[in-house]
Amino acid sequence: MxxxxxxxxxxxxxxxxxxxxxxxxxxxxxxxxxxxxxxxxxxxxxxxxxxxxxxxxxxxxxxxxxxxxxxxxxxxxxxxxxxxxxxxxxxxxxxxxxxxxxxDKDIVPLYKERLAYAYYLVGNNQKALELLNNIGKDSFNYYSAQILKGMVLEKMGKKDQAKEVYTQVEKLAKGTYFGNLAGALLMEER
Incomplete structure (x- = not known):
């Protein structure tokens, strides 16, 4: 056994x-x-x-x-x-x-913004815009991405849409660097 x-x-x-x-x-x-x-x-x-x-x-x-x-x-x-x-x-x-x-998915928006900027520099504004539209308000770089979005829209000849973006950033980020930058870009447009 x-x-x-x-x-x-x-x-x-x-x-x-x-x-x-x-x-x-x-x-x-x-x-x-x-x-x-x-x-x-x-x-x-x-x-x-x-x-x-x-x-x-x-x-x-x-x-x-x-x-x-x-x-x-x-x-x-x-x-x-x-x-x-x-x-x-x-x-x-x-x-x-x-x-x-x-x-770390929290830093992906930062690199998406960097990629959008690379597209912007080579003139691929549509791809840049697509990336920037996917960066949400909960992202830590939302305001800087919106400033870049305004620049892309300006380069595409969509000045009214760019103004809307800058106005929104100026309002939402009032008193911050990005709010002031948006205000300066709006003054530049006038």
Whole structure:
């Protein structure tokens, strides 16, 4: 009888140990990969701080494709290099990738506004307007997005709609930077 129980229990215990070992091994591998990515991000930051933008760009290209928690930060470094060093990047594509890789949905509107501005600069005002229309009043950057929306509307020749946007911002954000900016833009229109 005892032998019968041992024959049944031993394989179960061994199977359980194998499964537990597999989970431990997977966790170890993920931690190792994150540690390596963390070090690579550190190297990028060091290269940027020391002014070695070419090395930073090479490192960014190596890990940019990885779908990791560091991806938004690495893509932001890429945008920084374009601005600081003139390294040519497809800003629209990078911002789209950055938005899709963000886990914190509260900051997505900020990058949508940045993408709208990139569209505005290249003359794709309709796409810029679509993005700005999707930034709600509950977003922390609502007023700045509305100011940009007014600028886009002006560029599209819709001056009356731009005035409406500026008037609304001036009223809703009275006494703040954006309220004052909207007021100044309205005075400029007169």
């Amino acid at each position: 005892m032998r019968y129980y041992l024959i049944r229990i031993v394989p179960l215990v061994l199977a359980l140990l194998v499964v537990m070992g597999g989970f431990w091994g997977l966790k170890w591998w993920k931690d190792k990969k994150l540690s390596e990515l963390s070090y690579q991000e550190y190297e990028i930051r060091r290269a940027i701080q020391s002014g070695d933008y070419k090395r930073a760009d090479e490192l960014i290209k190596k890990i940019q494709a990885d779908d990791s928690p560091y991806k938004p930060l690495v893509l932001s470094y890429r945008l920084y290099l374009e601005k600081e060093e003139g390294i040519k990047v497809d800003e629209v594509q990078i911002l789209q990738d950055l938005i899709s890789s963000l886990k």
